[in-house]
Amino acid sequence: MITDIAREPVAELEKEQLLALYRQMLMIRRCEEQLVRSHQAGLIPGACHTYIGEEAVASGVCAHLRREDTLMSTHRGHGHALAKGVSPQALIAELFGKVTGVSHGRGGSMHLFAPELGVLGTSGVVGPSILMATGAAYSFKLLKSDRVSVAFFGDGASNNGAFHEGLNMAAIWKLPVVFVCENNQYATEVPFASVAGNARVADRAAAYGLPGERVDGNDVVAVYRAAGQAVQRARAGEGPTLLECVTYRTRPHSEGMSDTGYRSREEVAAWRARCPIQRLRTSLLDGATATESELAAIDTEIQASVADAVAFAKSSAWPDVATATTHVFSDC
Numbered sequence: 001m002i003t004d005i006a007r008e009p010v011a012e013l014e015k016e017q018l019l020a021l022y023r024q025m026l027m028i029r030r031c032e033e034q035l036v037r038s039h040q041a042g043l044i045p046g047a048c049h050t051y052i053g054e055e056a057v058a059s060g061v062c063a064h065l066r067r068e069d070t071l072m073s074t075h076r077g078h079g080h081a082l083a084k085g086v087s088p089q090a091l092i093a094e095l096f097g098k099v100t101g102v103s104h105g106r107g108g109s110m111h112l113f114a115p116e117l118g119v120l121g122t123s124g125v126v127g128p129s130i131l132m133a134t135g136a137a138y139s140f141k142l143l144k145s146d147r148v149s150v151a152f153f154g155d156g157a158s159n160n161g162a163f164h165e166g167l168n169m170a171a172i173w174k175l176p177v178v179f180v181c182e183n184n185q186y187a188t189e190v191p192f193a194s195v196a197g198n199a200r201v202a203d204r205a206a207a208y209g210l211p212g213e214r215v216d217g218n219d220v221v222a223v224y225r226a227a228g229q230a231v232q233r234a235r236a237g238e239g240p241t242l243l244e245c246v247t248y249r250t251r252p253h254s255e256g257m258s259d260t261g262y263r264s265r266e267e268v269a270a271w272r273a274r275c276p277i278q279r280l281r282t283s284l285l286d287g288a289t290a291t292e293s294e295l296a297a298i299d300t301e302i303q304a305s306v307a308d309a310v311a312f313a314k315s316s317a318w319p320d321v322a323t324a325t326t327h328v329f330s331d332c
Contacts, residue, residue: 013221015289021063021220022284023298025055025277028079030306031088032251035078035095038310039255044095046108047124051079053218053250056276057182058083060223061150061243064231070118070136071150072129075110076182076249077122080152085117088309098316105319106327127162129153130179134166137177137240148234149177156187158201167242171208174239178230181244182217188253189262202244210240217245218276221283248274 032050039048051058054076062083065071073080081091086102094101095109103113110124120132133151140147157163158181170177181201185192193199205212211233215222223245230241248271252259259268284290 013224017063017224018221018280018284018289019294019298021059021224022277022280022290022295023302024059024063024083025220025280026299027088027302027305028055028058028082029277030302031082031091031309032078034306034310035092036251036255038092038095043314044109044255045097046110047075048095048109048255049076049078049253050251050255051076051249053271053275054182054184054247055079056220056223056280057180057217057245057247058152060220061152061178061180061227063224064228065118065148065150067118069148069150070120070133071152072120072132072136073112073122073152074126074129074154074157075122075124076154077112077152078109081112081114081119081122084114084119086112086114086119088306089312090114092306092309093313093316096313096316097318098313099319100312100316127153127157127160130157130160130162130166133177133179134170134175137170137175137234138173140176141173146235147176148231149175150180151177152180152182154187155181155183155185155192155196155199155201156190157181158204159187159195167205167208167210167240170240171210174237176234176237177240178227178234179240179242180227181242183244183246184249185246186249186253186263191262200244202242205242210242212242212244214244214246217247218271218274218279220276220280247276 028051032052035048036050038044058079071080071084078091090102094103097105099105103111110122112122129151130153133149137149183201202212202214213226215226226243230243233241250268250272281295
């Protein structure tokens, strides 16, 4: 089934769930905004790919996942890690290179690992999340478990061989995996439409005999509903689903990179106006589901949490140089 981009009403969801989605998106946004400032201040060594503008995808999908479910992600994985349960303290400390980070200061922005939370890793290599999630789903099937695996990947990865191999294998073995393409329309600075014979990624699902759905990735309720159906299918043993979430990053590909020459200021401004957080906020207020004071209280709480996380990261120790080769060589 292919569904076009459409804005969904929020009335059918409970207030508690809507506020949870709002809170999660806002936490991702505030953390990412802080990371932008920290990178500009020279506190973050290496690359920093932010998720600003795409918060609805991670929030809507991960809302359906249990702690024991797994996800694999990309170089732009901060939002996925936070939505799966990684704390702001552990995330920011990792980007600062501190020992209290989620990967103990060894991974940085692009290598976030928290297997105890089901975060099996982020990677700067294009496409491996698809194959890794397929492999995890295969293990779940062998174990006769109802656990679900999720692969997050970008539009550029859908032109990678791993995409075709992963979807085909998952389809023929009916594996419990959800493939989530975050189509932000640019592979670094290359317009996806210019390198894809069919730029509607969800259409490709039919070639492998699995359901494909294309949703507005800036509408968290639409993502939540589509992901809920996909996760339910996987848990029930009905096989994989391909979700294409059409979204947009409003920051440069990576902090410090130029953001001109491949897209216009007008285009970026138009997508900023479609901010997923502001859209849900407006819907909550217009429908009298929440009040200004309730939403302001959430923002104040999150701002304080992020400030505490930065203070924690700054005060944390650097990894001991004597442990530089730990986890590099096996002692077996």
